Amino acid sequence: MTKLSDEAARRRTFAIISHPDAGKTTVTEKLLLFGGAIQVAGTVKGRKAAAHATSDWMEMEKERGISVTSSVMQFPYKDRVVNLLDTPGHADFSEDTYRVLTAVDSALMVIDVAKGVEERTIKLMEVCRLRDTPIMTFINKLDREGREPMELMDEVEDILKIRCAPITWPIGMGKRFKGVYHLYNESIHLFSASAGSKVSEGEIIQGLDSPRLDELFGDMAAELREEIELIQGASNPFDKDAYLRGELTPVFFGSAINNFGIRELLDDFVEHAPPPQPREAEQRAVEPNEEPLTGFVFKIQANMDPNHRDRIAFMRVCSGHFERGMKLKHVRIGKDVRIANAITFMASDRGNVEDAWPGDIIGLHNHGTIQIGDTFTEGEVLKFTGIPNFAPELFRRVVLRDPLRMKQLQKGIVQLCEEGASQLFRPLNTNDLIVGAVGMLQFDVVAHRLKAEYGVEARFEPVNVATARWVTCDDSKMLGDFRRKAAENLSEDVTGNLTYLAPNRVNLDLTRERWPDVRFMATREH
Numbered sequence: 001m002t003k004l005s006d007e008a009a010r011r012r013t014f015a016i017i018s019h020p021d022a023g024k025t026t027v028t029e030k031l032l033l034f035g036g037a038i039q040v041a042g043t044v045k046g047r048k049a050a051a052h053a054t055s056d057w058m059e060m061e062k063e064r065g066i067s068v069t070s071s072v073m074q075f076p077y078k079d080r081v082v083n084l085l086d087t088p089g090h091a092d093f094s095e096d097t098y099r100v101l102t103a104v105d106s107a108l109m110v111i112d113v114a115k116g117v118e119e120r121t122i123k124l125m126e127v128c129r130l131r132d133t134p135i136m137t138f139i140n141k142l143d144r145e146g147r148e149p150m151e152l153m154d155e156v157e158d159i160l161k162i163r164c165a166p167i168t169w170p171i172g173m174g175k176r177f178k179g180v181y182h183l184y185n186e187s188i189h190l191f192s193a194s195a196g197s198k199v200s201e202g203e204i205i206q207g208l209d210s211p212r213l214d215e216l217f218g219d220m221a222a223e224l225r226e227e228i229e230l231i232q233g234a235s236n237p238f239d240k241d242a243y244l245r246g247e248l249t250p251v252f253f254g255s256a257i258n259n260f261g262i263r264e265l266l267d268d269f270v271e272h273a274p275p276p277q278p279r280e281a282e283q284r285a286v287e288p289n290e291e292p293l294t295g296f297v298f299k300i301q302a303n304m305d306p307n308h309r310d311r312i313a314f315m316r317v318c319s320g321h322f323e324r325g326m327k328l329k330h331v332r333i334g335k336d337v338r339i340a341n342a343i344t345f346m347a348s349d350r351g352n353v354e355d356a357w358p359g360d361i362i363g364l365h366n367h368g369t370i371q372i373g374d375t376f377t378e379g380e381v382l383k384f385t386g387i388p389n390f391a392p393e394l395f396r397r398v399v400l401r402d403p404l405r406m407k408q409l410q411k412g413i414v415q416l417c418e419e420g421a422s423q424l425f426r427p428l429n430t431n432d433l434i435v436g437a438v439g440m441l442q443f444d445v446v447a448h449r450l451k452a453e454y455g456v457e458a459r460f461e462p463v464n465v466a467t468a469r470w471v472t473c474d475d476s477k478m479l480g481d482f483r484r485k486a487a488e489n490l491s492e493d494v495t496g497n498l499t500y501l502a503p504n505r506v507n508l509d510l511t512r513e514r515w516p517d518v519r520f521m522a523t524r525e526h
């Protein structure tokens, strides 16, 4: 095995999908704790709180109880290296989440035992299904009363259309929660509510026949043995290939806040979850073990550190070995760039990267030349595919309070829209700036950040646009005609692509009928 294939095989790059409040933040924190990445639990939330103090829009995030930033956390576990990509939970930020999911090899679904399958989980599963992403499931909050485990797994199978294979099984729940039984290791891990800040081992009993079980549980021991026999007969066995094809999800039970059931999950995760997978580019598929470095940008974030005013492009390494100071080809603009100070996200501290391998994420400083979807290589002309841009559903015109701040407004709005959560459209016929978003909250965030980060006071007012379509046509003469005749409804997006802004559906349908050879697309590949 070469160093490259060895390092690639060690990587596990994944994201957590869940409905808000199911426990994503808590699970993240405990995973980091087991990974030795943080010493004391509470750091993840603590970090959030510290960030709030430094910027206004983060303050707003706290008030609303949502997380609008995503980040990357890398930690070692056993002989593996885990990359956990955080996804924003709120529905208004779904586009950002979709794109993060294009950069992972698998996902972990967290479900609240009392609430079962919720609406956000359904949506996120749909996205995972587009690429048949393998999914593991953690059913959380077993320290509270919830639904019967069998009933929950049926619900997952019915609604999410994925087979469930229990790996651990809960013994009781709520006040009677005693622990979990690992169906394959045949070990019982006894529950003890812990403060959550320590990696507590808890007692482990080997084998269902152990007399220790009778000693501890009395009559319940016999019931447990019966129940386990029943479960083993009635549920799907773990089938690794079906898991890797995205058809079956291994299911774990526990209580994240009590740091319980997480170790079982993590042990099996690093064992079974897929290492970096081949990636499709327009030209060909790229294998992680190819020597030349390739990667694509799936996310851009402005002003991560308000003291530095920097913009970071997050690049997933798809193949090869990244070394500091390396020269890379920025394929879209056809230029070579030297990457001197890329950022790593080890243990949530930002530091300079020396090395990165397939599956790793590195942060590139972006001075306005990098866009979401950009590919970097060591010279080959490649374009990775599958990173979508969705047509926004809400539109507003930006109105500036102080007209003299126009320049700052333009700079701010272009930079914020580069992040991809909201999109900027410039009509061909007017000097308006129109912002499109998938959720209302985006406008508040943009207004807030314009003020906090660019010193611009702006507000948003309604505009007569209901939907947007990216426009292309193979016949350049016809496109020219269309551009002239429909100019009133046409604009350019932040990267100069032609877009049709329709006041309503009827108008869009009529325009389509009138121009049958023009293509109107609801998503655009970056």
Ligand code: G4P
Binding pocket: 018, 019, 020, 021, 022, 023, 024, 025, 026, 027, 089, 140, 141, 142, 143, 144, 254, 255, 256, 257, 258
């Ligand atoms: P999210 O990121 O998915 O939105 O969920 P988060 O981890 O913030 O958890 C949501 C709430 O559920 C938090 O309570 C958290 O403490 C609680 N929680 C997480 N895991 C468990 C568990 O295993 N058992 C129980 N009983 N609760 C759990 P909160 O009151 O909203 O916040 P906090 O005051 O505890 O920080």
